[in-house]
Amino acid sequence: MLKANTLFTERLKGHVKEINRYLRYILTGHLAIAVFFILSALAYYYQQWLEELPEEFPTAFIIAILLGSVTTYSPIQTMLKRADIVFLIPAEHQLKGYFRRTLIYSYVTQIYLFLFIYAALAPLYLTQYQGNTYGLLLLVLLIVKGWSMIANWWMLKVREQSMRTMDIIVRYLIISALIYFFIKQEMLMVGIITVMGIGLLIYNRYLFNKQKALNWELMIERDYLRMRSFYRLANMFTDVPHLETTVKKRALFARLLTKSVPFEQSNSYTYLYRLTSARSGEYFGIYTRLLVVGGLIIFFVPNMWMKLIFAILFSYMTFIQLLPLWKHHAIIIWLDLYPVADKVRKQSFIKWIQQLMFVQMLLFAIFLFVVESYVTGGLMAAASIVFVWLIIPGYVNQKIQSR
Known part of the structure; x- marks a missing residue:
C-alpha cells in the first residue's frame, strides 16, 4: 500500500x-x-x-x-x-x-x-x-x-x-x-x-x-x-557533475565562429570550445543576456562612474559564468584520446575566454563612447586591456588547478 x-x-x-x-x-x-x-x-x-x-x-x-x-x-x-x-x-x-x-x-x-x-x-x-x-x-x-x-x-x-x-x-x-x-x-x-x-x-x-x-x-x-x-545557476559557483545541457545546431553562428580556425592538430580544442560556445544554450544564452541587460542598465543609469562600474561588473559576471566551459566535456572520455598536450588545451581555453571577454568589453566601451563620453569609453577600453591580458590568464590558471 x-x-x-x-x-x-x-x-x-x-x-x-x-x-x-x-x-x-x-x-x-x-x-x-x-x-x-x-x-x-x-x-x-x-x-x-x-x-x-x-x-x-x-x-x-x-x-x-x-x-x-x-x-x-x-x-x-x-x-x-x-x-x-x-x-x-x-x-x-x-x-x-x-x-x-x-x-x-x-x-x-x-x-x-x-x-x-x-x-x-x-x-x-x-x-x-x-x-x-x-x-x-x-x-x-x-x-x-x-x-x-x-x-x-x-x-x-x-x-x-x-x-x-x-x-x-x-x-x-x-x-x-x-x-x-x-x-x-x-x-x-x-x-x-x-x-x-x-x-x-x-x-x-x-x-x-x-x-x-x-x-x-x-x-x-x-x-x-x-x-x-x-x-x-549553481554551476557558476561550484561543479555540478550531473548537470545536463541542451544543444542547438545554430549552423550559421557555429560556422561563423569556427571557419577561421586553421585545420591543425594544435587547434583541436580551439575548434571544440568555439563550437561548444555556439551550440550550448547555457553559454550562448548567458553571454547574450548579460550583454543586453548590461547595456540597458548602462544606458539608464545617469552617473558616469556608475555606468563604468556596471560595465565592469557585468563583464566580470560574464567571465565567471563562462569558466564552467572548461569542465563542459569532462564526462566525455574520447577527449582523452586527443593527441594534444594538456598545456595546449589550457592555452586554447584561456585564449578563447580572452577573445570572448575582449569582444564584450569592447562593445561596452563603444557603447559608453556613444551614450556618455570619450573619457568613459576610454577608461572602459583600458580596463578591458588590463582585465583580458593581465588578470584572466592568471585567474583561469588558478581556477583550473583548483578543480
Missing part, C-alpha cells in the same frame, strides 16, 4: 537537501556579492527616478503588468522523477494527498518572489496613490495566486499545448486587468473581471474532469527543466 504522506516527506527531504547543497555556494560566492551591489545601486537610482516621476506616468498599468506576471506564474514543484512514470502511474489514484501537499509547498515557496516584487513596486504606487488600496491588493492577490496555481494544476491534465498556452494568456490578462481596475478603484469593472475569472476557473475544472489521467510526461519534464535551471 503506497502511503502518499510518507512519499511526500521523503521527496521533500531529498529536494531540500539537494537545494541547500548548492545554495550555500551561491549565497557565499563572489558573484552573489556583485549581484547584491548591482541591486543596491539600482534601488538607489530607482528612488531618484521616483522623485522625478511625471504625473502622467502609467503607474497602474506598469504595476498591473508586473504583478500580473508574478501572480500568473505558478509552476508546481511535484518532485517527480523520471522513473516514476513506470512505478507510480499505476498508483495515481492513491496520490491525491501527495499532489495536494506539492501544491501547498509550491505556493509557499513562490510567495517570496511575489512579496519581493510587491514590495519593490510599493514606492512606485505611493508616488501617485494614497490610502489602503495597495495593502488590500496584497490580500486579493494572495487569493488570486492560489487560484492561478490550482488552475495551472488542473491544466496539467490537458494534452494540447495550444490550450495550455491560451489558458495562461487569458489568465494573465484577467489577473492584470483585475489589478489595474482595483488600483483605479473602478469596482464595477473589478466585479465583472472577477466573474470572468470564476468562469475561467470553472472551465479549467471542466477540462480537468474531462481527462482520465494526469499528464505525467509533462509534469516530470517541467520539474526536470526547473532543476536544470537551478543546476546551471
Whole structure:
C-alpha cells in the first residue's frame, strides 16, 4: 500500500537537501556579492527616478503588468522523477494527498518572489496613490495566486499545448486587468473581471474532469527543466557533475565562429570550445543576456562612474559564468584520446575566454563612447586591456588547478 504522506516527506527531504547543497555556494560566492551591489545601486537610482516621476506616468498599468506576471506564474514543484512514470502511474489514484501537499509547498515557496516584487513596486504606487488600496491588493492577490496555481494544476491534465498556452494568456490578462481596475478603484469593472475569472476557473475544472489521467510526461519534464535551471545557476559557483545541457545546431553562428580556425592538430580544442560556445544554450544564452541587460542598465543609469562600474561588473559576471566551459566535456572520455598536450588545451581555453571577454568589453566601451563620453569609453577600453591580458590568464590558471 503506497502511503502518499510518507512519499511526500521523503521527496521533500531529498529536494531540500539537494537545494541547500548548492545554495550555500551561491549565497557565499563572489558573484552573489556583485549581484547584491548591482541591486543596491539600482534601488538607489530607482528612488531618484521616483522623485522625478511625471504625473502622467502609467503607474497602474506598469504595476498591473508586473504583478500580473508574478501572480500568473505558478509552476508546481511535484518532485517527480523520471522513473516514476513506470512505478507510480499505476498508483495515481492513491496520490491525491501527495499532489495536494506539492501544491501547498509550491505556493509557499513562490510567495517570496511575489512579496519581493510587491514590495519593490510599493514606492512606485505611493508616488501617485494614497490610502489602503495597495495593502488590500496584497490580500486579493494572495487569493488570486492560489487560484492561478490550482488552475495551472488542473491544466496539467490537458494534452494540447495550444490550450495550455491560451489558458495562461487569458489568465494573465484577467489577473492584470483585475489589478489595474482595483488600483483605479473602478469596482464595477473589478466585479465583472472577477466573474470572468470564476468562469475561467470553472472551465479549467471542466477540462480537468474531462481527462482520465494526469499528464505525467509533462509534469516530470517541467520539474526536470526547473532543476536544470537551478543546476546551471549553481554551476557558476561550484561543479555540478550531473548537470545536463541542451544543444542547438545554430549552423550559421557555429560556422561563423569556427571557419577561421586553421585545420591543425594544435587547434583541436580551439575548434571544440568555439563550437561548444555556439551550440550550448547555457553559454550562448548567458553571454547574450548579460550583454543586453548590461547595456540597458548602462544606458539608464545617469552617473558616469556608475555606468563604468556596471560595465565592469557585468563583464566580470560574464567571465565567471563562462569558466564552467572548461569542465563542459569532462564526462566525455574520447577527449582523452586527443593527441594534444594538456598545456595546449589550457592555452586554447584561456585564449578563447580572452577573445570572448575582449569582444564584450569592447562593445561596452563603444557603447559608453556613444551614450556618455570619450573619457568613459576610454577608461572602459583600458580596463578591458588590463582585465583580458593581465588578470584572466592568471585567474583561469588558478581556477583550473583548483578543480
